[in-house]
Amino acid sequence: MAETAKGGFITLEGGEGAGKSTQIQRLAAALADSGLSVITTREPGGSPGAEAIRSLLVEGAVDRWDAITELLLHYAARRDHLTQTILPALDSGRWVICDRFADSTMAYQGYGLALGRAVVEHAHALAVGDTRPDLTVILDVPLDVGLARAQARDGDDTNRYERMDRDFHQRIRDGFLDIAKREPERCVVIDATADADAVHAEITGAMNRRLGLALTGPAS
Numbered sequence: 001m002a003e004t005a006k007g008g009f010i011t012l013e014g015g016e017g018a019g020k021s022t023q024i025q026r027l028a029a030a031l032a033d034s035g036l037s038v039i040t041t042r043e044p045g046g047s048p049g050a051e052a053i054r055s056l057l058v059e060g061a062v063d064r065w066d067a068i069t070e071l072l073l074h075y076a077a078r079r080d081h082l083t084q085t086i087l088p089a090l091d092s093g094r095w096v097i098c099d100r101f102a103d104s105t106m107a108y109q110g111y112g113l114a115l116g117r118a119v120v121e122h123a124h125a126l127a128v129g130d131t132r133p134d135l136t137v138i139l140d141v142p143l144d145v146g147l148a149r150a151q152a153r154d155g156d157d158t159n160r161y162e163r164m165d166r167d168f169h170q171r172i173r174d175g176f177l178d179i180a181k182r183e184p185e186r187c188v189v190i191d192a193t194a195d196a197d198a199v200h201a202e203i204t205g206a207m208n209r210r211l212g213l214a215l216t217g218p219a220s
Helices: 020-033 048-058 067-091 102-112 117-127 143-154 166-182 196-211
Strands: 009-013 038-042 095-099 135-140 187-191
Touching: 009 020, 009 102, 020 038, 020 095, 020 135, 020 196, 038 067, 048 067, 067 095, 067 102, 067 117, 102 117, 102 166, 135 166, 135 196, 143 166, 166 187, 187 196
Parallel strands: 009 095, 009 135, 038 095, 135 187
Antiparallel strands: none
């Protein structure tokens, strides 16, 4: 019996208000229109165990956790998500599009909370090992634009991360750009201040160039 082809693993990253949710929906539709089986998921979350941990991370006081505790909670959620959702989907030949993955932990906890790269990499090696995305799309927006979008989208102040200070969010943006600079073969940075159609076109173009696909995507 022929072995089942392995699917592709795509992650979308960026600071608050980068527009990941909209672009994930459109990319999933483009893959499906090309005849590929695709699932969308998110972090923290994406499996029952990880969703339970998510509420601990995104709700409550800004200073609810120290940085190491927060890091470990993210990786506990990621490990469950990986084993329960991502790897089974990939092994069955499906494509996985994930709203945030390990780069967010590096950006938010490694850079934003100043834990440093080495500490995050140590946790990553234990929980994730060699699994890595085939392509990571980093949607980049200026700080004021992203935070204004996030506030308009949510209409409240329940998300811990959105309530953290401006310097924290600037370190996150700088972190994502540094990650992309370190791993240009995996990461592509896209200007997310453009309209949704233009951003979608940039993402599908990157998919086609990097992964040998022929996506055109939906018209809207």
